[in-house]
Amino acid sequence: MAGDPRTIARLSGSAAEAKQIQREQLSERAKAENILSPEQMRSGNVPINAGKLMMTMLGGEIRPMTPDDLNQFRQKARELGRRFQGGITARQVVDMSLTVDRQRAREQIRMVVPAAARGLKKGSAVTALEVRFITDASGETKGVYRHHVTVEFTGYPEQVIAGEDTAQRAAAKMRKQGIRFDCDCGRHRYWYRYVASVGDYNAGRPxxxxxxxxxxxxxxxxxxxxxxxxxxxxGGSAVQAFLARAIEKGRKNGDGAGHIRQLQREAERLADKQAKRPMAANARASGDRDFDRARRALRKQSRATKVKPKRTAIGSKRMQALGATPGAHDKLIATTRDLGLTPEEAVAILQAAAKGKS
Ligand SMILES: [Zn+2]
Known part of the structure; x- marks a missing residue:
């Protein structure tokens, strides 16, 4: 199957299209009932929606929520916030992703074209480069031929100023630095936008x-x-060239706020080239260096980037030490609170410690 030509049709109108989709989703969000707000999570009381307790799938089955679920949600959100304190890079996005999402990326998405880029300003300072990408859709949703993915490169201001590097080299450095991102698909909207918002790497609305x-x-x-x-x-040389162009433009403009676009003809050439590539999950090296690099990039490589919240580990040691002292009970309660652990987690840690001793 060749790629769908509608994916990259009318590239110049794609910004307006992306904005229109955002507006529609925002208005749907405003009307949505049954959203668990941070206030409700904090209150500890299970919210009631249309006369029924709010539901959850925690544990794998749909069931009414309990106060303990709310505790767990709060705890998970806190851990997530800590985990992403240092931001996220493109490499970490791949490494922390689910196997099923990586597999779908390899087997279903054949085209990625950078459509436009501009320096994002906060006040008078440029803080990042925003790049709008267009990908094809897997065809699962009727009438949807493409998706809009926005990526903000936070290393951009530094690379614009670092004039001792060529734009090419600066772009190579920038793609290893921090990013924020957003996608207009349902998976991002309903599964991952909350995660991105708590992790503070969301490029769109939180x-x-x-x-x-x-x-x-x-x-x-x-x-x-x-x-x-x-x-x-x-791994892609077309994206690398596009980022280098954006850095060149930023340097020329002085303030880095420049705007660059992809030419329709170039986008078509890229899409054509990508559409000819093999898509099977077990596709071997194809000899197309760009393609092989991008495929390799979708493999999970490094465990080092999988940062577990350190606090639980430290907490676990302190809890174990405390278990053996007089007045342990009161101290344990206070420590549990200090460490942001739930009573259940504290008990689990103590039980694990007890097992280790016997
Ligand atoms: Zn998506």
């Missing part, structure tokens, strides 16, 4: 409603479209 049905355990980070874009950021 989502404050906890995904109590779709993703109550807050696992994974990115949809197949975002993952394909990440693989091109890491």
């Amino acid at each position: 989502e404050s409603g906890f995904p109590k049905i779709r993703n109550p355990s807050l696992v994974g980070v990115a949809c197949k479209h975002v993952l394909r874009v990440m693989s091109e950021i890491e």
